[in-house]
């Protein structure tokens with residue numbers, strides 16, 4: 037990168053002796069990276085001392101992999117103290133002699149990722165707990181390619197953390213360099229990460245087509261890091277936009293910033309009241325997409341994934357393989373087969389999609405949770421880009437999203453989906469998983485189980501269009517039960533019977 041990086045690199049050898057260790061107790065629970073990064077409750081486990089520990093371990097990891105000199109981008113979302121945690125990360129990395137590009141303001145996660153890719157940095161750190169409730173914060177690690185660090189990399193980082201903690205015997209990690217001093221030494225450079233990212237989105241989306249359509253839209257960033265950014269882009273694209281939940285509000289108005297039906301009441305209400313053509317929604321850090329149709333019905337990410345795949349192939353004429361994680365809809369399998377595209381299914385976590393994107397030409401990769409990434413950008417989810425493409429679909433087809441889904445289902449068959457999140461005790465969770473492993477039911481809701489797939493949790497499969505999956509979340513203390521079938525009633529029946537199974541296993 038810039039001079040700052042160069043200087044920081046040159047200073048690196050002298051820096052190890054500068055930071056002065058402070059004394060503090062060892063964290064009660066070991067720091068673990070879950071489905072995507074380390075998440076914890078603010079002030080309980082997510083403390084400045086622990087954030088510094090993770091940053092210090094990251095510095096060692098980057099030295100070991102030879103990427104330290106390339107520098108690290110550090111960004112943050114709109115959560116409580118996120119800017120301060122990001123500054124703590126920057127100061128520790130700077131103390132280790134690593135050049136840091138620190139975001140000047142809160143930014144969406146894909147903007148941070150784009151900074152890593154476009155400036156060819158060694159890694160990225162995003163302070164965010166994504167879609168989790170307001171009491172959480174987190175540390176997402178991005179690899180040099182912009183996407184979530186691969187499983188092997190997070191394992192190495194955890195191992196370094198464990199070793200450093202054992203060796204440190206109660207002392208806190210170095211406090212880091214004072215930021216003013218770090219800036220003076222050229223080890224920390226502050227920059228606008230949003231502007232260059234917005235420019236990249238302009239290159240990827242058909243703004244002319246959007247301008248001609250003059251859509252009426254609601255933009256709902258859920259008080260998250262895409263606030264202002266998505267709405268401004270849509271306005272630039274000629275849409276008449278009403279932004280809701282765009283104020284800075286680290287308590288997220290009492291709803292978790294996860295774009296699923298139970299949190300989308302305000303978007304549904306606004307679409308209905310204004311007669312808008314859709315609401316386009318992003319999660320707390322802008323890497324997930326959600327939407328509400330003109331009818332006020334929530335469009336889940338399964339349908340969004342299918343619409344985007346269809347658009348990229350049929351309208352853009354793009355090709356490449358299709359990757360979905362384990363809870364993804366069968367619509368995607370069907371479309372990949374219909375278009376003759378290679379198809380892969382992975383465990384949950386976009387890092388697994390990234391593994392494919394790094395070794396082959398992936399057209400689109402995505403998840404039930406709303407994290408979807410496309411080719412010609414970066415191997416990373418991008419909620420803003422997906423929303424702009426949804427607008428592009430409406431503009432191209434001259435239809436609402438709901439009408440486009442209906443047209444698609446008329447071609448490939450009906451697909452309905454629902455997810456329930458259950459708060460079980462750790463023992464309850466273990467008993468449920470043991471039952472599914474050792475003695476899964478032969479039937480559920482009247483359908484015979486054809487296969488049990490243990491790729492991530494346990495998926496009971498009933499033919500080509502019905503399944504139910506039981507799986508422990510890696511980011512929240514819940515067990516998720518996902519089901520897909522041919523009608524909402526069938527999904528309801530599967531979930532009811534699935535929940536009875538959970539009850540009997542955990543009683």
Ligand SMILES: O=P(O)(O)OC[C@H]1O[C@H](O)[C@H](O)[C@@H](O)[C@@H]1O
Pocket residue numbers: 071072166384385386387403405407508509510511512516
């Ligand atoms: O179901 P969970 O383990 O909580 O994971 C849900 C999601 O969490 C994070 O957002 C990850 O980045 C995603 O890849 C994953 O799909």
